[in-house]
Each structure stands twice: as C-alpha cells, then as structure tokens.
Amino acid sequence: MLIKRFAQNPLITPADVPPSRSDYEVVGAFNAGATIHQGKVLLLLRVAERPKDISSDEQVAPIFDPQTSTIELFRVKNTDPDVEIIDSRSFFYKGRMYLTSISHLRLARSDDGCNFTIDPTPAVFPQTKYETFGIEDPRITKIGELYYITYKVVSGHGIATALLTTTDFKAFERKGIIFCPENIDVAILPEKINGKFYALTRPVPTHIGPRAIWIASSSDAINWGDHQVLIAPKPDTFTAGKVGASCVPIKTPDGWLEIYHASDDNDRYSLAACLLDANDPSKVIADARQPLAQSEADYETQGFYSNVVFSCGAVQRGEAITIYYGAADQCTAAANTTIKKILSTMA
C-alpha cells in the first residue's frame, strides 16, 4: 500500500471550525499548509465560509470590501438570465465569475499530528483589493528562522499568488503579489540553492499551453524570473487534465522530492510525485508513472466538490512522511507514507 490513511480521517471538518462571525457557516476546512513549529505540527487551514441565510433560489457571493473591512454580499436570483451556475464553488453573472464562499487562513496545532486544536479566530483574513474573493491554499516553507507562506489571492482583478512571511505565526507580513494572474499552486523550496530561491508555480494559460508545473528562481523570494516549464500533463493518463505543485519539496539523498497533484480528463484528482535534481531543481530526474493516491474514501469522493484529494503540505520525520490533504474541497485528512514508497511510484 503506497499510503495509509489515518483511521481518524477526516481529521478536521467544517463543523470543527468556528466561523469568523456568528451569521456565517463554515463550508470547508481544507488545503492546509503544514509545518513543524515549536515542536508541534502546525496546519494553516483554508477556511471557506458563507452566510447562513442563503435560500435555494439564489446565488450569493461574499465579497470583502477593503475600504470598510467588511464582507458585502452579492446576491442574484437563479432565474436571472445573466446567471450561469457552474458548480457548488462558483457561478457566473454577466460573464464574470464569482465564488460562493470566501476563504481565510486559520491555524490548527497538534502534538501528535492527528488531534488538532483549532484557533477560534482567523490567522490571516482578506485585507487588500486583491483578496476580496478570499485567500486560499497556503504553502509554508521554512528557511532559516523565517517562514515563507505563499497563498492564492482571489478578486475581481484575477487569481494570483502572494507571499506572507512570519517568524511566530502571530504577526504576518504581506510581501505583495509574487506571481501575477493567473498563477496558483506555488511552493518555495526549503533551501536556497547556489544562492537562489526556487519556486514551483502553476500558470493557467488562456490561449496556448497546458496547465503544467513551472519553476522560477529569485534572489529574495519576492522578485522572480527565469521561468521554465518543469512537468506537463501527460495525455491519456491520470495527469491528462492538469498538474500543479502540492507540498513544499522535501530534501532527500536522491534530490528534491515533490508531491504534486494531478487531475485526469474527468477532473478526478490524484497525488503524484517527482524527483528534481538536488543542485538544479529545474531538472526532472524522475516522474510519476502511477498515482501515489487517488480519491477513494467516502470523505474524498463526496463533499463540497467531489473526487478531490489536494495537498498543500506534508511533514517529514526521517523516512516517514505524513501528507495532510484537502478531501472533496471540504475536510482535512492525512495519510502516512515513506520516501521509499513515494520513490517507487516514479520512473
């Protein structure tokens, strides 16, 4: 067995997370960045919430207003001819996409990596005009004493990736947008290599090009260049739809081990893995020939958006790897594996 799901899965459900305000309900607690901080496993959850009083005949988009620092509601009737309902996550109004929930980032801590205590209030809440539709899918990279947190910012301006830094997970410093629209699923490597930071990125091309994993480099983690394509979807396989970085790469004797996500032509998600050259991570040494994991358990195949297993972080203890992952865009689950098992999925 390549991975062993925790018997306690799902570890965190929406019901476990208090909403940021009493008239809202949490609909997702998922896609958490993961790290070790002060001896504890720390998850930075994406918490998606929405107003409680939504009737079934309308679409409601909660939108943060940076001027007033409050969430305003954009409501339209399902019968409005300008409304097009896509799925549980989004709808179109007059050709523009809106999200049915708004996400913030929330901390959860655990001594054993399984039982988590969830903070009662958000750690990072939308603030800027680029975050009005929410902030999502953080990845945490520790370099020296500083934690670099990449996160997806969503607004009417587009979907991009911004950077936070922190030393204590109390004060977070915003470093602006590091990859402009449309770019998501960014994971910064946990060491500088020959003086450079490296990041895996996932551009979303409009006219030409697949949804592939790219790599960029930087001297300061804020300004990025030398973009190169790394891993592209493979037609007629479980990665045919798209691929994107999931976890922060893990250093191994063989190179950088990256657990990434893929979806097939039916939008079924998998976790997969590849190995990048230790001294030049723009070189792929080995890539997935089979999935590391696919949606299978009930909490993965059914949820807010079904058939998704999507990781933003893993924790390493020697050979042992615990992958934390979002299940069906709703809950947080975990699975154990080993570096050796992950390597066995590659060719």
Next chain:
Amino acid sequence: MLIKRFAQNPLITPADVPPSRSDYEVVGAFNAGATIHQGKVLLLLRVAERPKDISSDEQVAPIFDPQTSTIELFRVKNTDPDVEIIDSRSFFYKGRMYLTSISHLRLARSDDGCNFTIDPTPAVFPQTKYETFGIEDPRITKIGELYYITYKVVSGHGIATALLTTTDFKAFERKGIIFCPENIDVAILPEKINGKFYALTRPVPTHIGPRAIWIASSSDAINWGDHQVLIAPKPDTFTAGKVGASCVPIKTPDGWLEIYHASDDNDRYSLAACLLDANDPSKVIADARQPLAQSEADYETQGFYSNVVFSCGAVQRGEAITIYYGAADQCTAAANTTIKKILSTMA
C-alpha cells in the same frame, strides 16, 4: 487632429521584406519596437512568414524545432473533424491552438524616420523550446548603454514574455522568460526609479479578471515582483474589450506618458494614453477619456487581421512624438503627434 498619419503609409509592407528562406513568403511586417541607435531610427520588426505552397483546403502551422534548428510544417486538412478554423492567424487542432505563420525579429534603419532600409536576414530568430511558434512584438528600452528588449515567446508551452539585451543590435543575449504564461505586451520603463526597474505587463487571466495593464518592479530587470493592477478595461467604452501596454513610457514633466492599446467589444483597436506618477509609476495620474487613434485608413481597416492599430514603439524628439504601429497585423505605419496632444486625450 490628434495624430497625423505619414503620407507615405504604410512605410513597410510584407513585400518589402525578404523572407528568411526562399520557399517562404512574408505575410506581416508589423508591431515593431522603435528606438534611436547611432543617430538613426531603428525598428525591430516582427516579421511573420509561412511556406508559399499552402493550398486553400489545408491549415499549416510552421513550427521551429530547437533540436534541428529548422522549421517543420504541421499540416491538417480543413475537412478534418478535429480542425477548427478561428481566423487568418490561428486554428485549433484537437483543442490546441496553432499559428498559421511564424515570426522572427528583423531590423530596419532610417535616417529620416520614414524611409527604411530593411536588413536582408533576421536579427533574432526562434531558438529555444519556448519560441517554437515564433517570437513577436518587441519593445526596446534603453537604460545607460544597454538596450533591454522584451518580446513575446510563443510555443506549445504557452505565450510568455522573455528578455533580450544588446548594446549594438548585432549580438543579442537571451535572459530567459521574465513573465510566465500567459503574459504579453511588456514595456520596461526607460529609467530606474528609486533604484528599481518598472515594467508594464498584460496578464491574460483565464477564470477571473479582465485583460488589464499591470505593473511590476525589479532590481535587475530579470526577476520581477510586487505585481499591481494599473489600468483595467472600462465597460461600454472603446477600451471595454482589453487594454495593454504599447510603447515604452516617455518621460515628461508631468509624469510617465504611456501610449497603450485598447480594443472594444467588437475587437476594434485603438491607441490611448495615460500618465503615471514620475516617482511611483504604479500610480495613475490621468487616463484616456478618448482614443488617441483608431483604425481608419485602408491599410488599418483591411489586412491580415483587420481593424488593428497596434504600436510597440515611439520615438521622441522634444515635444514631437512619432508613433510606429502595426496596421491590420500586416504593415508598419507611422503617425506624428505631440506630448500636448496626447495629454489632451486624458482626464
């Protein structure tokens, strides 16, 4: 009259440009970067070419092969059910976009800014795996003794912007992709401001966000960050469709003058202008309330792709500005105007 078209327009037509090989024909000589070099007006033309022997019942995409350094032809019959013909510029095969021509960059020089001598051979030809569908739409920025040339790279990996540098327009150094897919219409400001380079960029968002002009900054012109939105399309106006940088910004006493392009909901192109703060070009001081120019002349309203006026460069002599522009994706034309007239289009 806001602009005065040259009586000699179009200044350069495809017939004026020898193809890079005898079995090809030039179909476009347009979207030229412009600068002054050694006392002459220098244009770096985008030259689009394709094989001569294309029959009317097929679609042919010329594709550069970096392994063999030759152009291979991808041919499909119009009747093939997997073929979808979009317009003169591109077609889809099995859902993937291909271009009907391949572009390189070619130098043209002039003493008077009107009569140009065109180099017999390409200045910069596709070379890397990111350039297999061609290289396009250069913008030339001189800072100190170095010319920075941004250019669009097109391949099956996507449409992105890369950087060339040169001191003499003989040897060009490739600096890699500076803005990953999908990002086009990049113009670097001609001075460092408070130690930073600035560039206007045009992300092409897939899911959310308009085709707007963004700005980024850099310490080295290679690694870019702090992306911010600058100017967005305005609904129900001549910029409703999209906006993007055209010329390299021009320094004026009032701030940075940017001549940009816009298209309306019917894809009719305009030139427009805005003014950016001298010390912080991420601040818009004034923006177009009317077009500076729209497709009007025959060579603009009819051509390879009609109703396009698209500039990649202008030349300044004191108050006088000569805008070089691509007309109908086919020819190069020019028009004179003044800083004062351009400012009069703004509010």
